Amino acid sequence: MAQRIAVIGTGYVGLVTGACLADVGNEVLCIDVDPVKIEKLRLGHVPIYEPGLDIVLARAIREERISFSMDLVEAVKTCNILMFCLPTPPGKDGQADLAMVMSAAERVADILVEYAINEPKIVVNKSTVPVGTAARVDAIFKHRAPNHHVDVVSNPEFLREGFAVQDFMNPERIIVGTRSSHAITVMKSIYSAFIGRGSQFVVFDEKSSEIAKYAANAFLAMKISFMNDLSEYCEIVGADIENVRVGIGSDPRIGSRFLYAGIGYGGSCFPKDVKAIIHAANEVGAPLEIIEATKSVNDHQVRRFVTRISDRFDGDIQGKRFAVWGLAFKPNTDDVREAPSFVIISALLAKGAHITAFDPEAAETSRTVLRDTITYADSAYAALDGAHALIIATEWNEFKEPDFPKMASLLTEPIIFDGRNIYELDAMEDRGFEYHSVGRRTILTS
Numbered sequence: 193m194a195q196r197i198a199v200i201g202t203g204y205v206g207l208v209t210g211a212c213l214a215d216v217g218n219e220v221l222c223i224d225v226d227p228v229k230i231e232k233l234r235l236g237h238v239p240i241y242e243p244g245l246d247i248v249l250a251r252a253i254r255e256e257r258i259s260f261s262m263d264l265v266e267a268v269k270t271c272n273i274l275m276f277c278l279p280t281p282p283g284k285d286g287q288a289d290l291a292m293v294m295s296a297a298e299r300v301a302d303i304l305v306e307y308a309i310n311e312p313k314i315v316v317n318k319s320t321v322p323v324g325t326a327a328r329v330d331a332i333f334k335h336r337a338p339n340h341h342v343d344v345v346s347n348p349e350f351l352r353e354g355f356a357v358q359d360f361m362n363p364e365r366i367i368v369g370t371r372s373s374h375a376i377t378v379m380k381s382i383y384s385a386f387i388g389r390g391s392q393f394v395v396f397d398e399k400s401s402e403i404a405k406y407a408a409n410a411f412l413a414m415k416i417s418f419m420n421d422l423s424e425y426c427e428i429v430g431a432d433i434e435n436v437r438v439g440i441g442s443d444p445r446i447g448s449r450f451l452y453a454g455i456g457y458g459g460s461c462f463p464k465d466v467k468a469i470i471h472a473a474n475e476v477g478a479p480l481e482i483i484e485a486t487k488s489v490n491d492h493q494v495r496r497f498v499t500r501i502s503d504r505f506d507g508d509i510q511g512k513r514f515a516v517w518g519l520a521f522k523p524n525t526d527d528v529r530e531a532p533s534f535v536i537i538s539a540l541l542a543k544g545a546h547i548t549a550f551d552p553e554a555a556e557t558s559r560t561v562l563r564d565t566i567t568y569a570d571s572a573y574a575a576l577d578g579a580h581a582l583i584i585a586t587e588w589n590e591f592k593e594p595d596f597p598k599m600a601s602l603l604t605e606p607i608i609f610d611g612r613n614i615y616e617l618d619a620m621e622d623r624g625f626e627y628h629s630v631g632r633r634t635i636l637t638s
């Protein structure tokens with residue numbers, strides 16, 4: 193049955209959630225505190241780059257099933273389901289900063305009381321939050337709105353940026369953490385349009401649901417760090433990490449995904465979630481040693497890459513220009529939060545280098561962080577003009593089959609530092625490039 197749902201926080205998760213829920217017939221009100229974002233959305237502009245989102249959103253807007261507002265009172269008055277898709281950034285010592293989640297819960301509770309809104313509400317938390325958050329949110333309602341019926345549900349989101357619409361529409365699992373049978377029934381009905389063909393709808397206690405989300409991200413980050421750890425070893429002993437990847441990834445017990453060595457994981461989730469679960473576990477005296485190692489390997493991997501670049505120029509990169517292909521933390525997104533490219537760029541800038549970068553989608557988001565410390569090229573080739581070397585930081589498809597002779601003619605020297613291993617070694621040898629990649633032999637021109 194179609195529901196009237198408010199999405200509180202209209203970012204990567206909230207906008208995709210809102211658009212997909214509207215697409216299957218619900219009436220959705222998306223709330224955000226950012227007036228620019230709300231205005232853009234009201235004009236039909238999609239404020240983020242996410243493949244396929246524009247189509248789903250345009251349909252929902254045309255059918256008048258989605259609207260955008262800054263008015264939380266309207267949301268609480270008119271919607272029985274309030275989905276929190278709010279940021280939980282890293283706070284002090286890496287712990288998840290829950291200020292936005294807690295203050296939104298307090299505000300909703302106060303609105304219920306102030307406007308004497310007596311219909312039962314379900315508050316669904318889709319933000320990634322530490323264990324115990326559902327209980328804390330529940331306590332806020334019990335304390336501030338004791339005469340109002342509010343069920344608090346943990347419903348972690350597993351979508352991947354770049355595939356967010358596809359993932360939301362075809363989830364592998366929906367996890368619902370609650371003990372309220374009413375909430376379970378409503379959540380099942382909301383997700384019924386997306387469940388099927390192998391996907392699971394599972395109901396847990398709130399705490400297990402909250403930990404499952406962190407465990408999923410930490411495990412995937414661990415797979416990446418495992419390969420990155422091995423990559424340095426492979427470089428030293430002359431093995432090829434790509435062969436090792438194929439060798440182990442064909443075993444279904446291991447699985448072939450997330451086994452790519454490179455310059456490490458980044459993005460808005462893995463780094464902050466790894467830090468948050470480490471902090472939360474330390475707080476209760478149960479250190480998670482494998483996850484701690486995952487983080488330190490990741491930090492080391494990107495620093496190691498910078499050192500390799502610097503060492504190639506005998507530590508003297510003052511005044512040298514580097515082209516960077518890819519700024520987004522991964523392809524098919526404009527998200528640059530905790531992007532490894534930024535770590536490399538900052539380190540090179542600090543040593544006096546100049547950077548000209550190209551990213552097919554993330555120039556605008558990069559500009560808000562890097563401002564004019566670097567030059568933004570209009571095309572991949574324009575970035576190469578007069579550069580001493582190319583650094584590949586994101587494996588966008590358009591970098592995979594470039595015009596190598598043109599690249600060689602634009603670079604002052606044909607040198608590539610490939611942080612994503614996108615080219616075959618033998619082919620690079622034939623093409624006459626000096627080619628540094630991760631966990632593989634270095635190709636030198638003589």
Ligand SMILES: NC(=O)c1ccc[n+]([C@@H]2O[C@H](COP(=O)([O-])OP(=O)(O)OC[C@H]3O[C@@H](n4cnc5c(N)ncnc54)[C@H](O)[C@@H]3O)[C@@H](O)[C@H]2O)c1
Pocket residue numbers: 200201202203204205206223224225226229277278279280292296318319320321349350351352353460461
């Ligand atoms: N991005 C992902 O791939 C992803 C995937 C799964 C889970 N998550 C989790 O989902 C949560 C949201 O992540 P995101 O990437 O969508 O964040 P985001 O920063 O893209 O979006 C959050 C939005 O909330 C808005 N906001 C902040 N305070 C608000 C308030 N009081 N009321 C209304 N709106 C408010 C912000 O303006 C922003 O538009 C985080 O906990 C994240 O860890 C993210």
